[in-house]
Amino acid sequence: MSRSRAALGAACLSMTVATAQAAPATSAGEQVGLTAGYPLPTGIVVAVDTFTAGRADRPNAPDVMGNIPFVVWASPYRLFGGQIQPVVSFPTALIGTRNPAPLPNRDVSAMYNPLLASALAWDLGNGLGVSYLLGAYLPVSDRGSLGLGLDGTPLLPQAASATLRQSFAATYVGDGHYNLTASLSYGLTLDPRARFGGAVGRSLGPIGQADGLGLDLTLVKRFGRFEIGPVAYGSLDLAVDRRDPLYRTYQKTGQFAAGALVGYSFDRFIVQVYLARDIVARQTRTRGGQVQDNEETRGWFRLAVPLAAPSAGQAAEAGSRPLVSKD
16 A cells, blocks of 8 residues: 555535635645555555544634545546546534633534545656546535524535536655655636525525635655655635625635654554644634634544455556556
């Protein structure tokens, strides 16, 4: 599994207790520790589950958590010489409030939009690989609610719209003792005036959405079964149309975090743990107009398990490929 490849779909969480604000559909940090640019052995099926939890520094900041399970299949099919790797993910978002007395606390959870995608991964030789993922977060999830206001503030405002995801990754594994990976994800909001369904959705009206970028960086060295090294990730909302009344009070989000990863490869599975701290994060304003700091410390735990191993014949790569082929 030293060359395992994955592309995640994730719930990137935001508290919309201030003016209009949403977060990128693809969570920054979700691809840290993965060899996202390198193809898997042909025929293997890998299940990966990543749990993350974090809290901002400000007083009474909530615990913001997410669980990101996904499955990827390294198919025997190829397109333009790249291995076709279908991916499916069903993320979950969780928030635990930490309100000052006498306000009650709540634990809230919601399913995020599922991701259906497929990647093309190329082995360029000498331990270098690149990949391109194309997929979409489908707007079929529960909006969730923080219970604020007459109709409830959506837990996941960005879930109102379908989002087209593209990810570009490059990975260097060398002889299998390294993982140097950079992964850039672009999320395109398909409906910038999206709204949730039903009576609540009609009452809430359209919810402001922004396209977003995410960058995940990994620099890990393996020592036998152990791996250790620095990691970093960041996200950034792109420009919105301020002429649209819906976006006049839209608050952009963005941050960049750095930390470290430790992992261990067991006989049947791989465990990774990493911790990161925001170096910088965009400030926002509360409903009362107060400036709010958003720097947070976030932890991640990942478990990767192969569900099916490639056969000896599948593992052998053919020397020449047509435009579309099967191993």
